[in-house]
Amino acid sequence: MAQHHHGSTSGRPLDTLAYLLLLAGPALLLVRRQWPVQVCAGTAAVAGAYLLLRYPYGPIVVSVVVGYVTAVMAGRRRAAWISLGTLYVAHVIVNSVTHALSWPVELGLLAWLLLVAAGAELARTRGEQRRQWRLAREEREARIADEQRLAIARELHDVLAHSISLINVQAGVALELIDDDPEQARTALRTIKDTSKDALGEVRQVLGSLRTGAPAAATNVSAAPSGTPAGPAAPRSPAPDLGRLDELVRQAAAAGLTVTVRREGAQRTPPPGVGLAAFRIVQEGLTNVLRHSSARTAEVTLDQSAADRLLLTLEDPGPVSAAGGARAGGSGAGLVGMRERAAALGGFVEAGPTASGGFRVHAELPLHAQDMTRDEGRR
Known part of the structure; x- marks a missing residue:
C-alpha cells in the first residue's frame, strides 16, 4: 500500500507526517464509546488535514466512517452531520483554491458520503427498534x-x-x-x-x-x-x-x-x-x-x-x-x-x-x- 501511494502521481508522496495522520485516526477510535462527538470531529479533522496536504486517498477515510457511525448510533446525529459536512465542504474549497477541482470526483465523493450517512441512519433505526422491542x-x-x-x-x-x-x-x-x-x-x-x-x-x-x-x-x-x-x-x-x-x-x-x-x-x-x-x-x-x-x-x-x-x-x-x-x-x-x-x-x-x-x-x-x-x- 505504501509503494502504491509513493508511486501515485495524483498527490504528495507519503512521508512521516502522513503516517502519523494515518495512525491518528485509528488511535482516536479507541475512545469512541466514551466521547463519540469528539472522536467524530477529531477523525474528520485528521482526514481534512491529510487531504489538505494533498496526500493520496486511502484508508484515512475508514476512521471518518467509523467515527461518524459511532456518533450517529450514540444519538449525536447533528454533530455527526456537521463534522462530515464540514469535511466535504473544506475538501471542495481547498480543491477550488488549488485549481484541482473535478466535479465528477466531487460528486462521486458526495454520493459516497450520502451512502455512508444512509447506512448509519439505517443501523441507528434498527438499533432503536431492537431497543424498543426489548423494552416492550x-x-x-x-x-x-x-x-x-x-x-x-x-x-x-x-x-x-x-x-x-x-x-x-x-x-x-x-x-x-x-x-x-x-x-x-x-x-x-x-x-x-x-x-x-x-x-x-x-x-x-x-x-x-x-x-x-x-x-x-x-x-x-x-x-x-x-x-x-x-x-x-x-x-x-x-x-x-x-x-x-x-x-x-x-x-x-x-x-x-x-x-x-x-x-x-x-x-x-x-x-x-x-x-x-x-x-x-x-x-x-x-x-x-x-x-x-x-x-x-x-x-x-x-x-x-x-x-x-x-x-x-x-x-x-x-x-x-x-x-x-x-x-x-x-x-x-x-x-x-x-x-x-x-x-x-x-x-x-x-x-x-x-x-x-x-x-x-x-x-x-x-x-x-x-x-x-x-x-x-x-x-
Whole structure:
C-alpha cells in the first residue's frame, strides 16, 4: 500500500507526517464509546488535514466512517452531520483554491458520503427498534409476573382465610365441649385435621406453581398423606369449581353455618376460569359470614338462565356480630380479590350491606370469558 501511494502521481508522496495522520485516526477510535462527538470531529479533522496536504486517498477515510457511525448510533446525529459536512465542504474549497477541482470526483465523493450517512441512519433505526422491542418485552414480562403474583396472592388469601376461619370456629367448639361432650369435641378436632390437610394441599399447589412457572390456578395438588414430603411430583387434581360447592356447604355446616343453595336455569358446567372464580367468590363470601356476621344461615343463588353469563348471589340476614368488622381481623383483601377475579373475566362484583342489616354479594361472570391467568402463563 505504501509503494502504491509513493508511486501515485495524483498527490504528495507519503512521508512521516502522513503516517502519523494515518495512525491518528485509528488511535482516536479507541475512545469512541466514551466521547463519540469528539472522536467524530477529531477523525474528520485528521482526514481534512491529510487531504489538505494533498496526500493520496486511502484508508484515512475508514476512521471518518467509523467515527461518524459511532456518533450517529450514540444519538449525536447533528454533530455527526456537521463534522462530515464540514469535511466535504473544506475538501471542495481547498480543491477550488488549488485549481484541482473535478466535479465528477466531487460528486462521486458526495454520493459516497450520502451512502455512508444512509447506512448509519439505517443501523441507528434498527438499533432503536431492537431497543424498543426489548423494552416492550421486558414490560410485558414484568406485567405478566405482576399478574401472576397477584393471582397467587389471591389464591393464598382465599385458601388460608377460609380454612383458618373454619379451624378457629372448630377450635372454639372443641375447647367448649372437651369436658362436657368429648365425642363432639373429637368431631370438631377431626374437622380441624381435615380442613388443615386440605388447606396444606392447596397451599402446596400454589407454592409449587412458583417453582414450575405454571399459573397458580391451573391445577390443584391433592392433599398428601400426613408425613409425606411435598415435591414437584405431588399428585394433581383439577382446579376447584362449582362441582365442589357441596364441599363448601359441608365445611360451613361443620362450623355452624347452614347454607342453602338455589339453582336457577339450565345448569351447565362453566369454563374452568369462570368455575374457579365462582368457587372462590362463594368461598370468600362464606368465610366473611363466619368471621363478621352473627347469622347462622346464608343463601347462595346460582342463576344460569342467561346463555352468556352466570349470576351468583350470596346473602346472609346479619346482623354484624359483636366480634365482626375491624375486630375480626379483616383487611378487605377478600372483597378486592373477588372484584379482581371477576374483572379479569370481563365481569363484576357488587358487595354491600342490605336494608335488613345483612350483607349481600352479587357477581356476574360471562360464560364466554377466557381463563386469562392460563392464557398469560402460555406466553
